[in-house]
Amino acid sequence: MTASAPLITLNNGVEMPALGLGVFQSPPAETVGAVEAAIAGGYRLVDTAAAYGNEREVGEGIRRSGIDRGEVFITTKLWISDYGYEQALIGFDGCLRRLGLDYVDLFLLHHPVPSDFDGTVAAYKAAEQMLADGRARAIGVSNFSERHIENLIGQTEVMPAVNQVELHPFFTQQALRAFHAANGIVSQAWSPLGGVNRYRPADASDVKNPLEHPTIVELASKYGKTSAQVVLRWHLEHGVSAIPKSVKPHRIAENFDVFDFTLTPDEVAAIDALDTGIRGGPDPELINTELYPFKVEN
Numbered sequence: 001m002t003a004s005a006p007l008i009t010l011n012n013g014v015e016m017p018a019l020g021l022g023v024f025q026s027p028p029a030e031t032v033g034a035v036e037a038a039i040a041g042g043y044r045l046v047d048t049a050a051a052y053g054n055e056r057e058v059g060e061g062i063r064r065s066g067i068d069r070g071e072v073f074i075t076t077k078l079w080i081s082d083y084g085y086e087q088a089l090i091g092f093d094g095c096l097r098r099l100g101l102d103y104v105d106l107f108l109l110h111h112p113v114p115s116d117f118d119g120t121v122a123a124y125k126a127a128e129q130m131l132a133d134g135r136a137r138a139i140g141v142s143n144f145s146e147r148h149i150e151n152l153i154g155q156t157e158v159m160p161a162v163n164q165v166e167l168h169p170f171f172t173q174q175a176l177r178a179f180h181a182a183n184g185i186v187s188q189a190w191s192p193l194g195g196v197n198r199y200r201p202a203d204a205s206d207v208k209n210p211l212e213h214p215t216i217v218e219l220a221s222k223y224g225k226t227s228a229q230v231v232l233r234w235h236l237e238h239g240v241s242a243i244p245k246s247v248k249p250h251r252i253a254e255n256f257d258v259f260d261f262t263l264t265p266d267e268v269a270a271i272d273a274l275d276t277g278i279r280g281g282p283d284p285e286l287i288n289t290e291l292y293p294f295k296v297e298n
């Protein structure tokens with residue numbers, strides 16, 4: 001029997017699988033097959049974004065898989081070139097059109113734009129409209145700090161259901177996770193396997209790869225699992241949703257084969273202790289359209 005991921009109930013009652021497939025940097029030509037392989041292997045969550053350039057292929061992969069639309073949870077994200085209220089509505093329409101769907105399960109703002117936070121707030125208000133119209137079942141944010149969320153919720157109505165942030169054994173986001181828990185926001189891990197440290201290393205001669213850390217390698221050996229499986233299990237033990245990316249069918253399967261073992265509280269704590277406090281991705285305070293001039297064509 002194909003295993004299924006545990007479900008996390010979002011703050012509006014919508015259920016989201018805890019484990020899904022990410023497709024950042026998945027080339028469009030490989031994305032259809034990756035999504036099909038994931039669905040066939042039991043995945044029911046796919047995470048894409050307007051900026052990834054593969055929403056069409058995600059939609060195509062889902063259609064080709066033959067699964068009922070209602071059985072799969074699709075997340076996409078509005079890019080910062082589409083912030084502001086009217087532009088965000090156009091951007092959200094573009095996402096749905098490219099995906100070939102009439103609703104998504106989760107719409108996220110991809111980043112805060114702290115230097116133009118009014119535009120960010122206006123985009124979130126457009127997301128609230130999408131929610132009210134039934135074109136999104138839940139809405140949330142990505143890469144927001146505690147301060148960004150406080151600023152946002154002071155000016156809007158709907159508490160974000162999810163904040164998707166960099167989160168892995170070398171960047172555990174303990175304080176932000178506690179803030180999320182206190183506010184009913186689900187923490188979702190991007191680069192759950194520490195991928196950003198490998199494809200965007202701060203120092204190419206000294207790549208900080210959690211999959212090679214002795215603590216994780218030893219646990220993998222103890223359980224007869226791989227390092228990636230131990231790390232994904234660690235996310236699940238924390239109640240964190242994880243969206244590992246792969247375009248390789250054997251890794252897509254490997255990353256979902258994590259429901260037949262558990263880590264003890266001491267083992268979870270041993271992985272927690274690997275935190276370096278150093279993020280691999282960009283500082284959310286610095287995101288704006290000058291740093292990222294890329295524009296999504298709607």
Ligand code: NDP
Nearest residue numbers: 022023024047142190191192193194195228244245246247
């Ligand atoms: P991950 O931690 O998921 O790592 C992905 C990398 O690890 C890829 O190079 C992949 O290569 C490789 N990999 C996958 N599985 C394994 C395995 N079992 N063993 C060894 N290597 C493996 O990093 P990502 O940054 O891709 O994050 C995952 C997802 O999070 C993204 O796809 C995207 O959906 C989301 N994301 C969101 C961001 C945001 O700003 N909101 C930013 C970044 C990511 P290969 O494909 O060759 O297998």
